[in-house]
Structures are given as structure tokens and as C-alpha cells.
Amino acid sequence: MEPPAQLTQRNRVIGLLVAVALLALTCVASLAVGTENVSLPTVWHAVTDYHDVGDQWIVHDLRIPRTVLALLVGLALGLSGTLIQAVGRNPLADSEILGINSGAALFVVSAIAFLGMTGIWTYIWFAFAGALFAMLLVYLVGMTGRATVTPVRVLLAGVAIGAVMDGVGYAVRLRNPQAFNNMRFWDAGALDARPLEVAAAIAPFIAVGAVLCLVVGRSLNITALGDDLAKSMGGNVARTQILSLIAVTLLAGAATAGAGPIGFVGLMVPHAVRRFTGPDWRWILAYATAVAPALLLAADIVGRVIIRPAELPAGIVTAFLGAPVLIWLIRKRGADRS
């Protein structure tokens, strides 16, 4: 299958550079725009030569941690969503829809409520455990057994398992009203009021996840052809699946631990970039690295601005952005019966 003539290597590289430039722009916007806009020179000073003068503290204390967190979480969500779609051969999935974020969230909430763990360095491990747990459940319920595996069947399994996780999580929260109060904001997917320490805690795991993406990148194209065909072409399907599983656990777990469950970023990004990359998963991953953080940052910025002076959490904005995209995607598929 030849990609259209325009998708030459050169064009793809140019596109990637444009995406990176867009990312840089959104970063700057994220530092400058908010309930109070900060002028660009002030931003520059705050970043390069910080003095507690004028509005610089807004940039230094609030916006830089927020931007860094959004970058990391966006990256993690984009990469994990891409992996899930590639390995799962399911264009309708990401870590939120399949209940993986819900699993991570449940374990985190339980750790906080029952074990009193309030530091991210401790409850992040529960996030990984929860993500892995949910993923295994979805796999077992949605992809095994005699009935045919279709994207919709996996989706239903993810929704059902996500619902159980959410339900139990709710019950856990109700037992401890103070925990409930703290968690309401985190539940909506919030990037604000999280110290830089949080970003520092999740960064190493996201880095490992990203490296794993690099490792499996090439084999994704072959795996996407189906188990039998992939094996006959020399691909190691089991290895790709296991590495991807680990990567998604780390990425989705870290993202959820850092900013709460945020959906649709992982779902939208692969589809958005495919027009520029073609079906090559390596390029989709590369573009996702730049586009996903930019998308989350943009959502966060919109959330800051749209109901000034109050703020809309990023998770809510991504839902409002992503749901129409999902609906448009499914209407486009036409007579495709899954």
C-alpha cells in the first residue's frame, strides 16, 4: 500500500517540525495565558532569570509546574492511546475508554483512603497496579472466549469494567468525606495546584514508557496485520504485546496518578495525525509525541479562559472536544459492521 504521493519522507519530516513548533507555541501560550494574562517579556524573565517581581511569580509558581505536568501527562496519554490502538487493532480505544484509567484511579483512591498514602511517590505504584489490573480484566473479558473479537466487544468490556472500577471507587470515597472532597477535583482531570514534585515523580516512568514505544515501534506495523500474518513475516507478536502492555501500564498509570483520569487525548491524537503520517505507526508515534502534549495544553488553556475567572478542569474540556470527534469517527465508518 503506497501512501499518497504527498506523504514523502521529506513532507513527513517537515510536518513533524511544524508539530514541534506548534507545541512550543502552546507552551508559551500556557505560560502567558490564564485567568490573568502575563505579558511575554515577563514570561521570558520568569523563565530565564527569575526574580520575585511583578507577575513573575504566577509563571514561576503556578504556570511552569502546570505546563510541565501537562506536557508529561499529554505525552503519556498520547503514546499509550497510540499503542492501544496499534496493538489492539482497535481504532476506537484509549486508556480511558477501556477502563484502564478507572482502574488506576480506583487503586489510588483506595491507597489514599485505606492506607493513608498521600504522597505521589507512594500511590503511583498503586496506579500502575490498578492500570495493569484493569487491562488484564478487559483483555480476558473482551478478547478471549469463543465469541469473535471485535472493537465494539472490547469497548463494551472496557466500559463494563470501567463502570465497576468507578462504582467501587465512588463507594470508597463516600466512606471518607474528606478524601471525597480532595478527590473531586482530581476526578475531573486537573492539572492545576499540583506541585512540580508531582511532575518529577511521574517523569521517570513516562520516560521508560516512551523508550519502550521506541523499541516496539517498528514491529507495530507488522503486528497490525494480524497475528498469523505477522508471525509469518517474522514478527514476534508476543514480545510486542508484552512490551506494549508494560508501556501502557507505565504511561496510563503515571498520567492518571499525576492528573487524574483524562480521556480522549489518547483516542483523538492517532486519528488526527494519520492524515499527515499515513498508516505507519512509527510516524504516528513520533507525531503523537508532539501533538498530544500540545492538545492537552490547548485544552488546559481553554479551560482557564472560557469561564474566566473560574477554571474548567482539563479533563472536562477534553471530553467536550473528544466526544464530537468520536461521534464523527463512528458516523464516518458507514456500513462497517463490527
Add this chain to the structure above:
Amino acid sequence: MTITQNDTAGVTFGRRQCVIRIGNVSARASWRAIIVVAALLVGAFVIAVIAVGLGKYTVAPADVLGVLTGSNTSFDRVVILEWRMPRMLMALLIGSALGISGAIFQALTRNALGSPDIIGVTSGAYTGALIVIAGIGGGYYAVAAGALIGGLVTAVLVYALSYRNGLAGFRLIVVGIAVSAVVNSVNQWIIIKIDLHTAVTASVWQQGTLSGQSWSQVLPMTVCLVVMAAILVAMGPQLPVLQMGDDAAGALGVQPDRARLAYLVVGVGLVALACAAAGPISFVALAAPQIARRLTASPGVGLVPSAVMGAVLLLVSDVIAQQVFSGSELPVGVVTVSLGGAYLIYLLISQARQR
């Protein structure tokens, strides 16, 4: 090809059937299904009789029966008939509604995990309830009305967005997921904005609770349920025919899109009703049809067994919710969520065995 002579006109169904013919009227059902439904009904009655006597003021089952037959006119009457009986009846009625609704959705989506939740009705009902609880303020009926409207509006929205030259199960599911996500975000937003106390109250409603049910709720619920049931009976056995695919169904005289829409309306109506009455109660709609199916060993989900199973499930859950922590009461939805978890594990095991 061998041609076997079959002298009797009767057909072997593999499972013994019960055929009733009176004049021109006839009906057929498998004996096993009839026995299972009867057993469930008896079981529900027994559980109700025992459970209605539990609590701070205990009444022995014999005395309960006495109250029901009218021979016992002591204070027991007040406790049983005025305080506790309405709640039991509501559990049975709401459970039936959820069971039927779940069966309809699983048949329409041809998937054992299809449930009314996916179409966003429950999320929308929560929105409606939140708006009433947090904004307008109001008692039981105001919240119920809000939930009903919210649920129905969301369902209509999902239907409209997924309709494209007809109604396809998979499109409905995906659009339902997307719309639910948006509606859930709205709910999260409201939860953030309101004060903590109201938020906790709203969250308790969201879990689904049967406390505070009285006779004034039983009558409207019964009427609505009877109406829905009548519609389903009038529609005839189109649901099993739809199961065979649109082409086969069309060839047999069913109009697939129209039939699906009709069933969808009834299914949504039932679950919106349940939400309005007691908040969104999870997993009864998911588990009841499948458990009923396995018990009756029938192909595909059956409406009557699912209804009865749903009634029993919710009744048992409510009894557990009331009795498990002596002194305080759990929202029944917490119990059903645990039930849902257990059910999913059961599903895992049975699917793993199939490999």
C-alpha cells in the same frame, strides 16, 4: 440425503416444551423456563416474607403471613404494611424494570455486556437530578422528575446522533460512550462547584437507594410498568427474530429499524423510570438477563425470566444493604456494584473455560 419418516406431526425441541391450546389461542414455552420463573417468584416471596420481618422491630415470618392474610392486627401491621412493604414492592418493581431493560439492550446490541448505562441514560438522569438537588432544590418528586427528563433527553440525543440511514447497534454503543463521557464531565463539574455536603448527598443518590420509598410511589411505578409490559406483549416475539440479523428478520416480516426503535424506546423508558424512582442502580440490568439465560438454558435473553431475575436480584441486594451493617444502611447501589464485580469475574471464568 436421508429422508426420515416422521409419523407424528409433533417436533422434538431438545427440551421439553409446554404447549397450551385453547380454541384458537395457543402458546408454547420450555418447561425449564416455566419452572425457573416459578421458582424465582416463590423465592422472591419467601425472601420478602423473611426480610420484611428484619430490623430494629423484628416480626417472625409466621406473623408476617398473618399480617398479609389479615389475621394479625397488632402493631406488626403498621410496621409491615406501612413502613417496610412499600420498599420491598419497589425493589421488586424496579428490579423487574431493570431486568427487562437489560434484556432489551443485550438483545439489541447482540452482546452480553450491552446495558442501558452505555446509552447514557443513567448519566443524564444524574445530571437532571443534580440540577434539581443543587440548583432548584426540591424533594423526592422534583428529583425524580429531573432524573426522568435528564435521562430521556440524553437517550434521544444519543439516538439522534447515531441514526444514519437506520440504527446500528455498534454505532449506538460508541455514540453512547461518547455522549456519556460528556455528560459525566458535566456532572463532575457540578460536583466540584457545589458545597461538600450537597455533593455527598448527590453522590449517595447517584449510587441508587431505596430508602424512603412509600406507597405513594408504588402505584405510579406499577402503572408505568404494566403499560410498558403491555406494549412489549403487543409487539409480539420480534426480539428473537431480530437476533438473527437484519436480513433474516426482514425476510420474516419484521421491519428491523422500526422494531429496534420501538424496543429501544421501551428499554430507555424502563431504565429512566427506575432512575427516577431510586437513582441509577448499576449492574442489575447487566447481570439479570445473563443469569436468567443460564438458568433457563434458552438461546438469547428472555424478557420474562430477566424481569423476575432482576426483581430477585434487587430485592436481595436491598436486604443486604439494609442488614449487613447493623445500625447504618448502605445505598443499594453499593451492593449491586459489588454484585457487578462478582458477576464480571464469573464471566471471566466461564469465558476462560470456553477456550
Add this chain to the structure above:
Amino acid sequence: MTSAESGHPVTGQRDSRLSADHLSIGYEDTAVIADLSVEVLDGRITAIVGPNACGKSTLLRGFARLLKPSGGQVILDGHDIGSLHTKEVARRLGLLPQTSIAPEGITVADLVSRGRFPHQKVLRQWSGSDDEAVAEAMRCTGVTELSGRLVDELSGGQRQRVWVAMVLAQQTPLVLLDEPTTYLDIAHQVELLDLFAMLNREQDRTVVAVLHDLNHACRYADQIIAMKSGSIVAQGDPKSVITEELVEAVYGLKCQIIDDPQTGTPLVVPRASPHVRART
């Protein structure tokens, strides 16, 4: 030619209950068949043949009322088929679709009995005639001894016969078949077609089948409708329709036509390429 305006059964067409009149069917903006008119002969076997995507399945499904025409109409018993009640149509016209779903855990008898749906009413769920129809249908297709077995456990050939039994239980004078022999091995293919030949002769049922095997069509059909790109290229009895020129025009296949040694009908023998000749 149409009767929609007059509302009376059309005269002069006594030997054709089912026909298409300037029929056009399309999806979205593309027309799959356009302005197509053809009559199906009563009490005969009609085969619709043609290359992939020529519209033959679409035509059959249009006949079965599964697709709505964008132009023209399908006429059944002198009325526009769209104006008749669906259950009424289902009592006159049965269809064996290409793909059907057997619900999990259903027994053979259960599945066949679903064919009685068009005859059932709310209060008349299982009358004596239902029993007889199902028993007869299973006898005809030879699946009576499989009656209590699960459909999931049957072989492909057996399963197809069960679906045919379901269509037969419907007791319709017209039967439409959409590629009924796909997924069957050669013995079962012949067996199935022999069954329909028997039903046509002994029960005078009109059979319309989309067949992908030309030789089967020649052997079994009284009338062949050859289609290409959404229109009818030729129609008539096999001997006059299936010629070497037509096969080349419709399928792009060079062939030689001889008389079938068993039945005398046309037998299509593709011309051997040099590679194949070199092997013998």
C-alpha cells in the same frame, strides 16, 4: 405496466407474480442497479448470474423488500411490494440471506420454528399448523434427526440445511436464495440445489437464486438473468443466454461451451492458458 395507480392486479401477467419495473437501487449517491425491468416466471427456477459487484445480490434483496428503491418499484401479486404489510410479504416470499446469525445455544428445532413468525399472532403462538410446517420442513431438508441438537455444533453443510428448513417452514410460494451454496463443498452444493429442484417440481414453488457457479445455473434454472454493472445483459433459458460471446462479454472469460453430458444444458469450459496446457 405498473399497477400502483389503478390498484387492480395487472392483467396479462398471470405467469409472473414477482417483477421489477424500472427499478433503481443505490446506496448514498451511487446507483447499484439502474432502471431495471424483469419478470420472474411463476413456478420456475430463475438464476441470477454475473461477476462480482454486478448488482445481483442487490436485485435479489430489492425483490425481498430488504432495500428501498430509489426509483421504480418491485411488484408482487400486482401491488407495489412497498405498500404491502411486511408480514403479508413474508407469507408470500421467503428469503435465505447470505449471512444470518444463529443465536448462541439455539437448537435446530427452535431455529426452524422461527420461520413460523409471519403466521403467528399475539394469541396464536403455536398452533397445530406450526407444528406440521416445522416437521415437514425438517423432513424435506433431512434434518429431523438433528432436531434437538445445538446449531453451533453442526457442520457447515448441516447448518445451511437448517437455515433452508427455516425458510421452508415459512411456507411461502416464492423462495429467494442469496448465494446458497457458498461455504458448502461440492457434494452439499449439489444436494442443496437438488432439494430446490424437488421443491420446485413437487410443490410448484417459484425459486429465484443468485448463483456464482454458471454451470449450476445452467443445470438447474429454467430462466437465467445475466447481469453486469447494474443492468441486465441477457435473460431467457440457459441454452439461448449462455453463449461463448456472452460469457466473454459479462465475465471477461474466454470459454468453450459444450453440452452437459448428463442433462444436455450448456456447460462452460474455460479456455486453458499455455501454462496449463504445458502441464498435460
